[in-house]
Amino acid sequence: MIQSLRNIGRLMRAVFVLSRHDALFPREYVARMPPSLRLARRLLVLGRAVKVGDAPGVRLALALERLGPAYIKLGQILATRPDIVGADVCDALKQLQDRVPPFATDIAVATVEAGLGRPLEQVFRSFEPPVAAASIAQVHPAQTTDEPPRTVAVKIFRPGIEQEFARDISAFAFVARWAEVFSKEARRLRFRALVATLSASVALELDLRMEAAAASELCDLMADDPDFRVPAVDWSRTATRVLTTEWIDGVSVGDRQALLEAGHDPAQVAITVVRSFLTQALCGGFFHADMHQGNLFVDAEGRLVAVDFGIMGRLDAPMRRFMAETLAGFLARDYHRVAEVHFEAGFVPKVHSVENFAQALRAIGEPIFGRTARDVSMARLLQQLFDTTRRFDMELQPQLVLLQKTMVVVEGVARSLDPDFDIWEASRPVIAQWMADQIGPSAALRDGRLALKAMIGLARDLPQVMANLERVAQMLAGDGVKVHAESIERFARAQSYRIRHVQIALWLAALALLILAIGAVR
Numbered sequence: 162m163i164q165s166l167r168n169i170g171r172l173m174r175a176v177f178v179l180s181r182h183d184a185l186f187p188r189e190y191v192a193r194m195p196p197s198l199r200l201a202r203r204l205l206v207l208g209r210a211v212k213v214g215d216a217p218g219v220r221l222a223l224a225l226e227r228l229g230p231a232y233i234k235l236g237q238i239l240a241t242r243p244d245i246v247g248a249d250v251c252d253a254l255k256q257l258q259d260r261v262p263p264f265a266t267d268i269a270v271a272t273v274e275a276g277l278g279r280p281l282e283q284v285f286r287s288f289e290p291p292v293a294a295a296s297i298a299q300v301h302p303a304q305t306t307d308e309p310p311r312t313v314a315v316k317i318f319r320p321g322i323e324q325e326f327a328r329d330i331s332a333f334a335f336v337a338r339w340a341e342v343f344s345k346e347a348r349r350l351r352f353r354a355l356v357a358t359l360s361a362s363v364a365l366e367l368d369l370r371m372e373a374a375a376a377s378e379l380c381d382l383m384a385d386d387p388d389f390r391v392p393a394v395d396w397s398r399t400a401t402r403v404l405t406t407e408w409i410d411g412v413s414v415g416d417r418q419a420l421l422e423a424g425h426d427p428a429q430v431a432i433t434v435v436r437s438f439l440t441q442a443l444c445g446g447f448f449h450a451d452m453h454q455g456n457l458f459v460d461a462e463g464r465l466v467a468v469d470f471g472i473m474g475r476l477d478a479p480m481r482r483f484m485a486e487t488l489a490g491f492l493a494r495d496y497h498r499v500a501e502v503h504f505e506a507g508f509v510p511k512v513h514s515v516e517n518f519a520q521a522l523r524a525i526g527e528p529i530f531g532r533t534a535r536d537v538s539m540a541r542l543l544q545q546l547f548d549t550t551r552r553f554d555m556e557l558q559p560q561l562v563l564l565q566k567t568m569v570v571v572e573g574v575a576r577s578l579d580p581d582f583d584i585w586e587a588s589r590p591v592i593a594q595w596m597a598d599q600i601g602p603s604a605a606l607r608d609g610r611l612a613l614k615a616m617i618g619l620a621r622d623l624p625q626v627m628a629n630l631e632r633v634a635q636m637l638a639g640d641g642v643k644v645h646a647e648s649i650e651r652f653a654r655a656q657s658y659r660i661r662h663v664q665i666a667l668w669l670a671a672l673a674l675l676i677l678a679i680g681a682v683r
Contacts, residue, residue, distance in 0.1 A: 218253025278401035415454030
């Protein structure tokens, strides 16, 4: 009860702060508001604490900054979408990416010493004031005590950030729980699952050792990509609240003019941003899920460099296949196949028609082909997609939440670099290569080898299985076996699961033998 009251209080505070900054019902849009919203605005914005001349985007940025890290994250996403919030609001929200007021350097020094267990002078020869401050942490340039010394970036958490996030997540969970009680739409969108996914992501983000591990894993994944790289981690100077990596000299992707002056082609950078993201998600199933302009740079060699690996996403093999086949179907304008993929994945209830769903997808896809990004309203397209999912009772897939959010951000970054950017054409080579790797002859042979390995394992276990069956037969021949009904049900489920996997292994093995036979005939 006490926790619920606290959550209500925090939500009321959010409404109050947004209203006081005239960011909840901006005065610029009063003429388009229904009477009920006009009345609500009149009641909520009394005594607002902002200057009359402040622009809507400035007011919104100030409100989100005051509300804390979770709300700042929302602002960072909106800052990449001028086509949705408008160029003026977008420009104002960009300050949330790397210009949040820093905390004192002496607090940062104390955090480093506590985390690494050594005096600062034993770790760093020099330690400079922060050069970037974000919602969760700030970054200090420093030089190590090595010979020769190395220039590094030291990321340090803000004081009390863990407690702030815990309060925000609790309030979001409170809203999600009650929303699902009263709203069918909230249940369809699985608000509670969405908050659970966010909570798990935040738990990883609030341990900088996990961020260091994520950076290392992504570096290995993208090692063969000449256009993308990840800063090296200094593990000896990394702890729960301190992360040290190599220093990156580069131009921010958010500064288009600086890219031009440095001799880089913004249009090519836009293509690299999208293709590197798709390579991560499709080929490795592990992707940077916070690819806004503040986290992307271009180095002197023209390579895209990503920083800040606190939010990462994962896709299992079936979900990666679903994503690739969906994108490939749209690229080929094969809407029936896209519809089939959704039904095969179980995302659309079978009470609906594949043909009708394909028709709905065609209504979304056809209007955007052959048109430049400048001519396509992303806000309208997103609304169409939302309406379609609601019409066909599609549930939100938690595993795809970060992917969907990141795709919106990535496309927004690309469009800020090239207003005529075509995400479909940029995506085509990566998707085509993935489909060839996963569905072509080499993939069939690989799956066949895995199936044969599974068959060998089953053959190895067969004697033990037969021995177990013999013991059961002996028990049944005696006094019998007494088993609780619940145990029988669990056993049946387990055996059904094993049988399905044995059948799959047998079919794959047969397929592998068929492929090998065809190869031998040739």
